[in-house]
Protein backbone atom coordinates (compact mmCIF):
# COMPACT_ATOMS: atom_id res chain seq x y z
CA UNK A 1 0.00 0.00 0.00
CA UNK A 2 2.81 2.33 1.04
CA UNK A 3 4.71 1.44 -2.13
CA UNK A 4 1.63 2.19 -4.20
CA UNK A 5 1.24 5.59 -2.56
CA UNK A 6 4.93 6.38 -3.10
CA UNK A 7 4.60 5.44 -6.76
CA UNK A 8 1.43 7.45 -7.30
CA UNK A 9 2.62 10.63 -5.57
CA UNK A 10 4.95 11.95 -8.31
CA UNK A 11 2.38 11.12 -11.00
CA UNK A 12 -0.26 13.09 -9.15
CA UNK A 13 2.17 16.00 -8.81
CA UNK A 14 2.75 16.03 -12.60
CA UNK A 15 -0.93 15.68 -13.56
CA UNK A 16 -2.18 18.21 -16.11
CA UNK A 17 -4.57 20.65 -14.44
CA UNK A 18 -7.36 22.22 -16.49
CA UNK A 19 -6.91 25.96 -17.22
CA UNK A 20 -8.67 28.47 -14.99
CA UNK A 21 -11.45 29.13 -17.50
CA UNK A 22 -12.11 25.41 -18.16
CA UNK A 23 -15.76 24.39 -18.13
CA UNK A 24 -16.91 21.29 -16.31
CA UNK A 25 -19.32 19.64 -18.75
CA UNK A 26 -20.54 17.27 -16.01
CA UNK A 27 -22.37 20.18 -14.38
CA UNK A 28 -24.90 20.48 -17.18
CA UNK A 29 -24.29 17.44 -19.31
CA UNK A 30 -27.99 16.54 -19.57
CA UNK A 31 -28.59 19.85 -21.41
CA UNK A 32 -25.74 19.33 -23.97
CA UNK A 33 -22.64 21.41 -24.51
CA UNK A 34 -24.53 24.61 -25.43
CA UNK A 35 -25.29 24.96 -21.74
CA UNK A 36 -21.59 25.07 -20.98
CA UNK A 37 -20.48 27.41 -23.78
CA UNK A 38 -23.12 30.13 -23.69
CA UNK A 39 -24.79 31.12 -26.93
CA UNK A 40 -22.83 28.83 -29.31
CA UNK A 41 -25.10 26.18 -30.83
CA UNK A 42 -24.41 22.45 -30.46
CA UNK A 43 -23.94 22.08 -34.21
CA UNK A 44 -21.37 24.87 -34.26
CA UNK A 45 -19.41 23.35 -31.38
CA UNK A 46 -19.28 19.82 -32.76
CA UNK A 47 -18.60 21.13 -36.25
CA UNK A 48 -15.64 23.05 -34.86
CA UNK A 49 -14.35 20.00 -33.02
CA UNK A 50 -14.62 17.86 -36.13
CA UNK A 51 -12.80 20.11 -38.58
CA UNK A 52 -14.25 23.52 -39.19
CA UNK A 53 -12.98 25.81 -41.90
CA UNK A 54 -9.31 25.33 -42.89
CA UNK A 55 -9.10 29.02 -43.77
CA UNK A 56 -9.42 29.77 -40.07
CA UNK A 57 -6.33 27.69 -39.32
CA UNK A 58 -4.73 30.27 -37.11
CA UNK A 59 -7.79 32.30 -36.18
CA UNK A 60 -8.26 32.95 -32.48
CA UNK A 61 -10.42 30.53 -30.51
CA UNK A 62 -13.64 32.07 -29.16
CA UNK A 63 -13.16 33.32 -25.64
CA UNK A 64 -13.89 30.70 -23.02
CA UNK A 65 -13.70 27.78 -25.46
CA UNK A 66 -11.53 25.08 -23.98
CA UNK A 67 -11.02 22.99 -27.13
CA UNK A 68 -10.06 24.64 -30.44
CA UNK A 69 -10.28 23.29 -33.96
CA UNK A 70 -6.73 24.32 -34.89
CA UNK A 71 -5.30 20.94 -33.89
CA UNK A 72 -7.57 19.19 -36.34
CA UNK A 73 -6.91 21.77 -39.07
CA UNK A 74 -3.16 21.53 -38.50
CA UNK A 75 -3.47 17.75 -38.90
CA UNK A 76 -5.35 18.23 -42.19
CA UNK A 77 -2.62 20.57 -43.56
CA UNK A 78 0.10 18.17 -42.41
CA UNK A 79 -1.54 14.98 -43.68
CA UNK A 80 -3.30 16.18 -46.81
CA UNK A 81 -0.84 18.79 -48.12
CA UNK A 82 2.63 18.43 -46.58
CA UNK A 83 2.87 14.64 -46.24
CA UNK A 84 1.11 14.02 -49.54
CA UNK A 85 2.88 16.49 -51.85
CA UNK A 86 6.02 18.03 -50.29
CA UNK A 87 8.03 14.80 -50.43
CA UNK A 88 7.76 14.85 -54.20
CA UNK A 89 9.84 18.05 -54.48
CA UNK A 90 13.28 16.41 -54.02
CA UNK A 91 12.20 13.56 -56.32
CA UNK A 92 11.20 16.06 -59.05
CA UNK A 93 14.53 17.92 -58.69
CA UNK A 94 16.50 14.65 -58.99
CA UNK A 95 14.44 13.74 -62.11
CA UNK A 96 15.04 17.16 -63.74
CA UNK A 97 18.77 17.00 -63.01
CA UNK A 98 18.96 13.48 -64.47
CA UNK A 99 17.29 14.74 -67.68
CA UNK A 100 19.59 17.80 -67.76
CA UNK A 101 22.64 15.57 -67.28
CA UNK A 102 21.57 13.22 -70.08
CA UNK A 103 21.03 16.14 -72.49
CA UNK A 104 23.84 18.50 -71.50
CA UNK A 105 26.36 16.18 -69.79
CA UNK A 106 28.96 17.59 -67.36
CA UNK A 107 30.31 21.11 -67.92
CA UNK A 108 33.92 20.40 -68.94
CA UNK A 109 36.79 22.86 -68.55
CA UNK A 110 36.92 24.16 -72.14
CA UNK A 111 40.68 24.47 -72.38
CA UNK A 112 41.24 21.29 -70.33
CA UNK A 113 43.19 21.35 -67.07
CA UNK A 114 46.30 23.54 -67.12
CA UNK A 115 48.00 21.54 -64.36
CA UNK A 116 48.62 24.76 -62.41
CA UNK A 117 46.45 25.55 -59.40
CA UNK A 118 45.57 28.60 -57.33
CA UNK A 119 44.30 28.60 -53.73
CA UNK A 120 40.53 29.08 -53.33
CA UNK A 121 39.40 28.11 -49.81
CA UNK A 122 41.33 27.99 -46.53
CA UNK A 123 41.26 24.81 -44.43
CA UNK A 124 38.98 26.45 -41.84
CA UNK A 125 36.47 27.49 -44.55
CA UNK A 126 36.43 23.93 -45.91
CA UNK A 127 35.96 22.43 -42.43
CA UNK A 128 33.06 24.86 -41.83
CA UNK A 129 31.53 23.77 -45.17
CA UNK A 130 31.84 20.02 -44.58
CA UNK A 131 30.68 20.36 -41.00
CA UNK A 132 27.50 22.08 -42.24
CA UNK A 133 27.10 19.58 -45.09
CA UNK A 134 27.40 16.63 -42.66
CA UNK A 135 24.96 18.05 -40.11
CA UNK A 136 22.54 19.07 -42.89
CA UNK A 137 22.54 15.58 -44.43
CA UNK A 138 21.95 13.88 -41.04
CA UNK A 139 19.11 16.29 -40.23
CA UNK A 140 17.66 16.00 -43.75
CA UNK A 141 17.56 12.19 -43.69
CA UNK A 142 16.22 11.88 -40.13
CA UNK A 143 13.71 14.69 -40.77
CA UNK A 144 12.40 13.01 -43.92
CA UNK A 145 11.98 9.73 -42.01
CA UNK A 146 9.99 11.52 -39.28
CA UNK A 147 7.84 13.39 -41.81
CA UNK A 148 7.32 10.77 -44.50
CA UNK A 149 8.09 7.41 -42.85
CA UNK A 150 4.38 6.68 -42.34
CA UNK A 151 3.60 7.08 -46.05
CA UNK A 152 6.88 5.95 -47.65
CA UNK A 153 8.31 3.28 -45.29
CA UNK A 154 5.41 1.82 -43.26
CA UNK A 155 3.35 0.46 -46.21
CA UNK A 156 6.33 -1.56 -47.46
CA UNK A 157 8.36 -2.46 -44.36
CA UNK A 158 5.60 -2.43 -41.74
CA UNK A 159 4.37 -0.11 -38.99
CA UNK A 160 6.63 -1.63 -36.31
CA UNK A 161 9.78 -1.14 -38.40
CA UNK A 162 8.78 2.43 -39.21
CA UNK A 163 8.00 3.17 -35.59
CA UNK A 164 11.44 1.97 -34.37
CA UNK A 165 13.18 3.83 -37.22
CA UNK A 166 11.19 7.03 -36.62
CA UNK A 167 11.96 6.95 -32.86
CA UNK A 168 15.68 6.57 -33.59
CA UNK A 169 15.46 9.32 -36.24
CA UNK A 170 13.72 11.61 -33.75
CA UNK A 171 16.52 11.12 -31.18
CA UNK A 172 19.18 11.86 -33.79
CA UNK A 173 17.24 14.85 -35.13
CA UNK A 174 16.80 16.36 -31.65
CA UNK A 175 20.49 15.86 -30.92
CA UNK A 176 21.83 17.39 -34.15
CA UNK A 177 19.24 20.22 -34.36
CA UNK A 178 21.09 22.56 -31.98
CA UNK A 179 24.42 21.66 -33.70
CA UNK A 180 22.93 23.03 -36.94
CA UNK A 181 22.58 26.49 -35.35
CA UNK A 182 26.29 26.45 -34.54
CA UNK A 183 27.18 25.18 -38.05
CA UNK A 184 25.07 27.95 -39.60
CA UNK A 185 26.79 30.74 -37.67
CA UNK A 186 30.22 29.30 -38.55
CA UNK A 187 29.32 28.99 -42.26
CA UNK A 188 28.03 32.58 -42.27
CA UNK A 189 31.24 33.95 -40.74
CA UNK A 190 33.45 32.01 -43.16
CA UNK A 191 31.56 32.70 -46.40
CA UNK A 192 29.70 36.02 -46.07
CA UNK A 193 32.61 37.95 -47.62
CA UNK A 194 32.20 37.77 -51.39
CA UNK A 195 28.52 36.81 -51.24
CA UNK A 196 26.97 40.28 -51.50
CA UNK A 197 25.11 40.84 -54.79
CA UNK A 198 26.75 43.15 -57.37
CA UNK A 199 25.94 44.52 -60.83
CA UNK A 200 28.01 41.83 -62.53
CA UNK A 201 25.45 39.29 -61.26
CA UNK A 202 22.84 40.73 -63.65
CA UNK A 203 24.91 39.50 -66.64
CA UNK A 204 25.00 36.03 -65.05
CA UNK A 205 21.19 36.05 -64.81
CA UNK A 206 20.74 37.19 -68.44
CA UNK A 207 23.09 34.46 -69.68
CA UNK A 208 21.38 31.85 -67.47
CA UNK A 209 24.66 31.18 -65.71
CA UNK A 210 26.26 29.80 -68.87
CA UNK A 211 24.54 26.45 -68.26
CA UNK A 212 23.24 26.52 -71.82
CA UNK A 213 26.47 27.83 -73.38
CA UNK A 214 28.44 31.11 -73.50
CA UNK A 215 30.91 32.63 -71.04
CA UNK A 216 29.79 34.49 -67.92
CA UNK A 217 32.02 36.76 -65.86
CA UNK A 218 32.10 36.37 -62.11
CA UNK A 219 34.01 37.38 -59.01
CA UNK A 220 34.72 34.85 -56.22
CA UNK A 221 31.08 33.70 -56.17
CA UNK A 222 28.60 33.88 -59.04
CA UNK A 223 24.92 34.74 -58.75
CA UNK A 224 23.90 31.08 -58.35
CA UNK A 225 26.34 30.54 -55.49
CA UNK A 226 25.39 33.81 -53.80
CA UNK A 227 21.69 32.89 -54.00
CA UNK A 228 22.47 29.47 -52.52
CA UNK A 229 24.46 31.07 -49.71
CA UNK A 230 21.57 33.40 -48.73
CA UNK A 231 19.02 30.60 -49.06
CA UNK A 232 21.07 28.53 -46.63
CA UNK A 233 21.40 31.45 -44.19
CA UNK A 234 17.78 32.70 -44.31
CA UNK A 235 16.23 29.23 -44.67
CA UNK A 236 18.59 28.03 -41.93
CA UNK A 237 17.41 30.79 -39.58
CA UNK A 238 13.75 29.83 -40.25
CA UNK A 239 14.45 26.14 -39.64
CA UNK A 240 16.49 26.93 -36.51
CA UNK A 241 13.88 29.22 -34.92
CA UNK A 242 10.96 26.89 -35.65
CA UNK A 243 13.05 23.87 -34.57
CA UNK A 244 13.92 25.50 -31.24
CA UNK A 245 10.22 26.26 -30.66
CA UNK A 246 9.38 22.58 -31.27
CA UNK A 247 12.22 21.40 -29.03
CA UNK A 248 11.22 23.78 -26.21
CA UNK A 249 7.44 24.27 -26.63
CA UNK A 250 7.11 26.21 -23.38
CA UNK A 251 8.93 29.11 -25.08
CA UNK A 252 5.63 30.06 -26.76
CA UNK A 253 2.41 30.82 -24.94
CA UNK A 254 0.00 29.68 -27.66
CA UNK A 255 -0.22 26.21 -29.20
CA UNK A 256 -0.84 27.79 -32.60
CA UNK A 257 2.80 29.02 -32.75
CA UNK A 258 3.81 25.41 -32.28
CA UNK A 259 1.51 24.25 -35.07
CA UNK A 260 2.73 27.02 -37.39
CA UNK A 261 6.33 26.10 -36.53
CA UNK A 262 5.91 22.46 -37.61
CA UNK A 263 4.49 23.55 -40.97
CA UNK A 264 7.12 26.26 -41.67
CA UNK A 265 9.89 23.92 -40.48
CA UNK A 266 8.84 21.23 -42.98
CA UNK A 267 8.39 23.72 -45.85
CA UNK A 268 11.76 25.42 -45.20
CA UNK A 269 13.65 22.15 -44.72
CA UNK A 270 12.29 20.30 -47.76
CA UNK A 271 12.76 23.47 -49.88
CA UNK A 272 16.42 23.65 -48.82
CA UNK A 273 16.92 19.92 -49.41
CA UNK A 274 15.60 20.35 -52.97
CA UNK A 275 18.04 23.21 -53.71
CA UNK A 276 20.87 21.36 -51.92
CA UNK A 277 20.45 18.50 -54.40
CA UNK A 278 21.07 21.00 -57.23
CA UNK A 279 24.10 22.39 -55.36
CA UNK A 280 25.54 18.90 -54.85
CA UNK A 281 25.00 18.15 -58.56
CA UNK A 282 26.98 21.23 -59.68
CA UNK A 283 29.62 20.60 -57.02
CA UNK A 284 30.24 17.01 -58.17
CA UNK A 285 29.26 15.43 -61.52
CA UNK A 286 27.74 18.60 -63.03
CA UNK A 287 30.89 20.69 -63.35
CA UNK A 288 34.42 19.43 -63.92
CA UNK A 289 36.99 20.73 -61.43
CA UNK A 290 34.47 22.18 -58.95
CA UNK A 291 34.92 19.71 -56.12
CA UNK A 292 38.71 20.40 -56.00
CA UNK A 293 38.04 23.73 -54.28
CA UNK A 294 36.26 22.06 -51.36
CA UNK A 295 38.47 18.96 -51.18
CA UNK A 296 41.95 20.35 -51.82
CA UNK A 297 41.34 24.05 -51.25
CA UNK A 298 42.77 24.92 -54.67
CA UNK A 299 41.46 24.93 -58.22
CA UNK A 300 42.92 24.57 -61.67
CA UNK A 301 43.80 27.95 -63.23
CA UNK A 302 41.75 27.21 -66.35
CA UNK A 303 38.70 26.40 -64.18
CA UNK A 304 39.16 29.69 -62.35
CA UNK A 305 39.50 31.66 -65.62
CA UNK A 306 36.41 30.03 -67.06
CA UNK A 307 34.06 30.28 -64.06
CA UNK A 308 35.46 33.10 -61.91
CA UNK A 309 37.53 35.24 -64.31
CA UNK A 310 37.30 38.51 -62.33
CA UNK A 311 38.33 36.71 -59.13
CA UNK A 312 41.25 35.05 -61.00
CA UNK A 313 42.49 38.48 -62.17
CA UNK A 314 42.10 39.89 -58.66
CA UNK A 315 44.06 37.02 -57.03
CA UNK A 316 46.83 36.54 -59.61
CA UNK A 317 47.09 40.02 -61.17
CA UNK A 318 47.14 38.27 -64.58
CA UNK A 319 44.66 38.50 -67.45
CA UNK A 320 42.05 35.77 -67.58
CA UNK A 321 41.85 35.83 -71.38
CA UNK A 322 45.36 34.53 -72.17
CA UNK A 323 45.00 30.71 -72.45
CA UNK A 324 47.35 28.36 -70.59
CA UNK A 325 48.94 25.36 -72.33
CA UNK A 326 46.84 22.27 -71.75
CA UNK A 327 48.42 19.21 -70.20
CA UNK A 328 46.83 16.08 -68.83
CA UNK A 329 46.55 16.31 -65.08
CA UNK A 330 45.46 13.42 -62.84
Ligand code: HEM
Nearest residue numbers: 133136191195221225226229232276280283290291293294
Ligand atom coordinates in the same frame (compact mmCIF):
# COMPACT_ATOMS: atom_id res chain seq x y z
C1 HEM B 1 27.90 16.41 -50.16
C2 HEM B 1 27.38 17.47 -50.57
C3 HEM B 1 28.07 18.75 -51.00
C4 HEM B 1 29.04 18.95 -51.96
C5 HEM B 1 29.70 17.92 -52.83
C6 HEM B 1 29.31 20.37 -51.97
C7 HEM B 1 30.25 20.99 -52.80
C8 HEM B 1 30.58 22.32 -52.78
C9 HEM B 1 31.60 22.93 -53.57
C10 HEM B 1 32.47 22.23 -54.58
C11 HEM B 1 31.64 24.25 -53.27
C12 HEM B 1 32.59 25.31 -53.82
C13 HEM B 1 32.11 25.93 -55.09
C14 HEM B 1 33.13 26.93 -55.58
O1 HEM B 1 34.31 26.67 -55.50
O2 HEM B 1 32.71 27.98 -56.06
C15 HEM B 1 30.62 24.48 -52.27
C16 HEM B 1 30.32 25.70 -51.70
C17 HEM B 1 29.33 25.91 -50.78
N1 HEM B 1 28.48 24.95 -50.22
FE1 HEM B 1 28.52 22.98 -50.62
N2 HEM B 1 28.53 20.98 -51.06
C18 HEM B 1 27.75 20.03 -50.45
C19 HEM B 1 26.79 20.22 -49.47
C20 HEM B 1 26.43 21.45 -48.97
C21 HEM B 1 25.39 21.67 -48.02
C22 HEM B 1 24.49 20.57 -47.45
C23 HEM B 1 25.35 23.01 -47.76
C24 HEM B 1 24.45 23.78 -46.86
C25 HEM B 1 23.35 23.36 -46.36
C26 HEM B 1 26.38 23.63 -48.57
C27 HEM B 1 26.64 24.97 -48.59
C28 HEM B 1 27.63 25.57 -49.34
C29 HEM B 1 27.91 26.98 -49.34
C30 HEM B 1 27.19 28.03 -48.52
C31 HEM B 1 28.99 27.19 -50.23
C32 HEM B 1 29.69 28.48 -50.57
C33 HEM B 1 29.03 29.07 -51.77
C34 HEM B 1 28.86 30.52 -51.57
O3 HEM B 1 29.26 31.06 -50.56
O4 HEM B 1 28.29 31.15 -52.45
N3 HEM B 1 27.01 22.65 -49.28
N4 HEM B 1 29.99 23.28 -51.98
